[in-house]
Amino acid sequence: MNNNLLTVSTSPHILGRTTLRSMYLEMMIALVPALLVGLYYFGAPGLTTVVLAMAAAAATEYLISLITKKPSTLSNLHILLMGLMMGMILPPGAPWWLPVAGGFLTVALGMSIFGGNGNYPFNPVLVAWAALAISWPEAMGAYLEPMALGSGDDWMEAETFLMQLKGDIGTLEMFELGTLWIGNVAGGVGTTGTWALLAGGIYLVIRRLIPWQIPLGALIGAVGMGLLAVYTDERVAEMGFEEFSAYLNIVWLHLGAGSFMIAAFFLGPEPVSSPVTPWGGLLFGLGVGMMTIIVRFWGSPLDGAFYGVLLMNAATPLLDRIRPRVIGKVVSGA
Amino acid sequence: MKLSSCLKGIRLPRPPAAADPQPLPAPEKVYLPLRQHQGAVAEPKVEPGDQVMMGQVVGASEDFESATVQATVSGTVEAIVQMPDPSGGMVPTVVIANDGADAWIDEPAATEAALASPEEVGATRPSRLLRRVREAGLVRAQVQGRPLHVDLSPPMAPQSYLYMTGIPVVRPIDTLIIKAVDPDPPVCPNASLLGEAGDELAVGVAALARISGASRIILALPSGADASALKAMAAQYEWETASVCQTSYPFAIDHLMVNSLTGREVPTPYGEPRDVGVSVQPLSTALDVGSVLLTGRPVVERVFSVTGEVKKPGVFRVRLGTPIGEVLDAAGGGPSQAGKVVVGGPMMGLAIYDLGTPVTRETQGVFVQSAPQVQHFADHPCIHCGRCVAVCPVNLIPSDLGKLCEFRMYEDAAEQDLMNCIECGCCAFVCPAQRPMVHFLRHGKTEVLAGRME
Numbered sequence: 001m002n003n004n005l006l007t008v009s010t011s012p013h014i015l016g017r018t019t020l021r022s023m024y025l026e027m028m029i030a031l032v033p034a035l036l037v038g039l040y041y042f043g044a045p046g047l048t049t050v051v052l053a054m055a056a057a058a059a060t061e062y063l064i065s066l067i068t069k070k071p072s073t074l075s076n077l078h079i080l081l082m083g084l085m086m087g088m089i090l091p092p093g094a095p096w097w098l099p100v101a102g103g104f105l106t107v108a109l110g111m112s113i114f115g116g117n118g119n120y121p122f123n124p125v126l127v128a129w130a131a132l133a134i135s136w137p138e139a140m141g142a143y144l145e146p147m148a149l150g151s152g153d154d155w156m157e158a159e160t161f162l163m164q165l166k167g168d169i170g171t172l173e174m175f176e177l178g179t180l181w182i183g184n185v186a187g188g189v190g191t192t193g194t195w196a197l198l199a200g201g202i203y204l205v206i207r208r209l210i211p212w213q214i215p216l217g218a219l220i221g222a223v224g225m226g227l228l229a230v231y232t233d234e235r236v237a238e239m240g241f242e243e244f245s246a247y248l249n250i251v252w253l254h255l256g257a258g259s260f261m262i263a264a265f266f267l268g269p270e271p272v273s274s275p276v277t278p279w280g281g282l283l284f285g286l287g288v289g290m291m292t293i294i295v296r297f298w299g300s301p302l303d304g305a306f307y308g309v310l311l312m313n314a315a316t317p318l319l320d321r322i323r324p325r326v327i328g329k330v331v332s333g334a
Numbered sequence: 335m336k337l338s339s340c341l342k343g344i345r346l347p348r349p350p351a352a353a354d355p356q357p358l359p360a361p362e363k364v365y366l367p368l369r370q371h372q373g374a375v376a377e378p379k380v381e382p383g384d385q386v387m388m389g390q391v392v393g394a395s396e397d398f399e400s401a402t403v404q405a406t407v408s409g410t411v412e413a414i415v416q417m418p419d420p421s422g423g424m425v426p427t428v429v430i431a432n433d434g435a436d437a438w439i440d441e442p443a444a445t446e447a448a449l450a451s452p453e454e455v456g457a458t459r460p461s462r463l464l465r466r467v468r469e470a471g472l473v474r475a476q477v478q479g480r481p482l483h484v485d486l487s488p489p490m491a492p493q494s495y496l497y498m499t500g501i502p503v504v505r506p507i508d509t510l511i512i513k514a515v516d517p518d519p520p521v522c523p524n525a526s527l528l529g530e531a532g533d534e535l536a537v538g539v540a541a542l543a544r545i546s547g548a549s550r551i552i553l554a555l556p557s558g559a560d561a562s563a564l565k566a567m568a569a570q571y572e573w574e575t576a577s578v579c580q581t582s583y584p585f586a587i588d589h590l591m592v593n594s595l596t597g598r599e600v601p602t603p604y605g606e607p608r609d610v611g612v613s614v615q616p617l618s619t620a621l622d623v624g625s626v627l628l629t630g631r632p633v634v635e636r637v638f639s640v641t642g643e644v645k646k647p648g649v650f651r652v653r654l655g656t657p658i659g660e661v662l663d664a665a666g667g668g669p670s671q672a673g674k675v676v677v678g679g680p681m682m683g684l685a686i687y688d689l690g691t692p693v694t695r696e697t698q699g700v701f702v703q704s705a706p707q708v709q710h711f712a713d714h715p716c717i718h719c720g721r722c723v724a725v726c727p728v729n730l731i732p733s734d735l736g737k738l739c740e741f742r743m744y745e746d747a748a749e750q751d752l753m754n755c756i757e758c759g760c761c762a763f764v765c766p767a768q769r770p771m772v773h774f775l776r777h778g779k780t781e782v783l784a785g786r787m788e
């Protein structure tokens with residue numbers, strides 16, 4: 001016999017290279033293009049908002065870990081990712097306490113009271129966002145007119161495309177699809193760069209960090225419901241569009257407007273609060289897409305996509321019951 | 335390849351191209367466990383002090399689920415001791431000191447007419463072939479395999495689990511899959527035998543088909559490897575060939591390969607391929623059968639693959655009963671800081687604790703890890719990311735099962751098909767929270783079975 005000490009454990013004996021830290025880091029990297037677009041158009045006010053939100057989130061987590069005497073989870077970057085997303089959906093140039101409150105609420109209200117990472121039923125970022133939107137509607141609705149980097153710093157208040165659209169349908173003709181999709185519009189710091197968000201999201205799908213079903217469902221749901229909505233909307237009908245392509249264009253505008261893309265690729269597929277089953281994920285996505293359009297046409301101009309995600313988060317436990325058929329399971333009584 | 339295998343499962347790195355197996359000299363002492371499979375332990379037929387010849391029976395049993403054990407060297411029986419087998423349990427083991435003469439015994443079995451060609455095999459009664467396989471004590475080359483003669487006979491009666499689930503008929507075996515692929519790379523003993531397309535293989539496959547009664551023979555070849563010799567042979571004997579990608583784990587393990595090649599679903603958890611009329615045999619087993627029939631002598635060697643962190647990884651022809659530690663030395667020695675030695679591949683293999691564990695008929699190879707490379711699992715809660723669901727080849731929801739087992743709700747887990755898990759380890763491989771998924775699931779299964787026994 002031999003006296004070498006060998007380790008014995010259960011298989012598998014090799015693990016993939018993805019850890020929580022690497023996964024969250026990649027998610028943050030995927031958000032960087034959109035963040036850069038945001039900083040290009042909103043400059044210093046945008047940067048302040050994002051940094052404050054991240055710092056507040058990290059500080060809150062640190063304090064909570066001190067109070068509860070639990071090891072802090074800051075090192076796995078989850079909190080920073082949440083703070084980053086919080087900052088990116090807030091209006092640039094918001095008063096300093098808004099992102100701070102956002103970061104605090106994300107961690108305290110959205111996450112910690114449910115037991116931390118892995119246990120919260122709703123996306124913490126959106127829980128915080130909803131709390132802010134209810135408490136300080138004016139501050140949350142005060143957006144800045146985008147200005148390319150280096151063109152001075154006299155920021156002007158502006159309304160987002162969706163807010164203008166709610167008031168006046170003629171807005172449709174004032175916006176170029178191209179401008180909207182590259183991010184040259186008023187909106188949250190990181191939500192306007194539609195192309196950038198799309199690229200980041202596709203990267204996550206290819207890396208298999210988020211399930212492909214959710215973004216796909218969201219896109220299908222939004223396009224489908226969008227077409228239905230524009231066809232039935234009297235105000236659009238009055239504008240005298242004839243062709244299908246004109247209607248479809250309105251839908252493309254909707255996809256690029258507001259926060260749909262960040263909701264479809266980042267906030268919706270947030271691991272903890274989204275379903276894990278394939279069909280559940282697809283339905284979840286469809287729900288997000290449809291709710292986005294429904295809220296935009298018949299509800300609040302603030303942002304439908306976030307309400308869509310929150311609502312579908314509530315349905316997640318139900319969607320998780322849609323299980324695929326198990327291979328090799330014999331059905332009794334055949 | 336079916337679509338499901340592109341979407342599900344994981345990709346493992348391609349193993350290095352297989353070289354021909356190199357023979358290793360016989361060791362000083364061989365350790366022959368009296369059970370080299372799952373089944374019954376054979377009774378020792380020798381006493382300490384006896385002189386034995388190569389090929390002499392040292393253990394046999396009347397029990398059908400047991401395989402005969404022969405001496406693999408000539409020499410003196412030193413003792414009969416308890417030794418661990420790869421799964422860690424203790425098995426009575428015959429220790430033989432080698433006298434270096436390698437003198438074969440001339441028993442009637444050894445002189446029985448050699449069957450030299452597939453035609454001769456075709457003219458022999460299956461029961462006679464089966465008896466010879468049984469006398470040779472062949473075992474299906476797989477950890478926890480069965481004695482080959484058991485594996486080749488169709489089930490005696492409808493298995494109770496099938497009966498309960500509504501398939502009361504015994505299905506005759508009609509398909510034989512010879513797999514030249516290895517489910518768990520980089521441990522690839524079969525892939526190194528791709529060049530061995532000769533009489534041995536022809537006779538072995540013909541005998542396997544004749545015994546099991548299969549009319550359709552499928553040769554599962556690894557994609558991307560040079561298998562032209564086997565392909566030519568398949569064309570000559572009218573075998574079908576199929577290409578299986580062994581790096582898309584776990585689609586080369588038997589249950590899933592049967593599913594993708596024949597469309598039949600092997601019932602889990604207790605079912606076997608033969609329940610749906612398919613027999614899956616590794617290429618090395620087919621060659622063993624061929625050599626038994628050609629020479630009339632039992633097989634004393636095993637093709638054994640040594641991979642991972644050793645100086646010279648490779649495939650060796652090892653005398654059965656050689657301690658694994660000696661094989662590692664022959665491969666240049668393990669890492670200075672020993673970590674794990676895993677019998678079987680890195681994804682499904684069993685870590686052993688004693689380097690004295692011998693090479694047996696069921697082992698295929700070892701995977702060696704140095705201490706710094708040993709993986710550690712974490713106790714982070716599941717973050718519900720769904721990566722495990724995306725990879726599970728049998729469509730389970732491992733995240734839920736893991737949670738239920740962790741919190742001791744075993745019966746709830748069983749209701750969610752815990753028992754259908756094939757323990758492939760994909761879920762643990764991809765889990766970013768590095769939860770010990772397979773550990774939870776195995777523990778849960780044991781508890782469920784224990785609970786049902788009561």
Ligand code: SF4
Nearest residue numbers: 726755756758759761
């Ligand atoms: S649950 Fe079982 S079958 Fe599914 S991936 Fe995990 S180990 Fe494999």
Ligand code: SF4
Nearest residue numbers: 716717719720722765
């Ligand atoms: S991969 Fe791990 S963390 Fe993700 S759902 Fe499965 S068990 Fe949970």
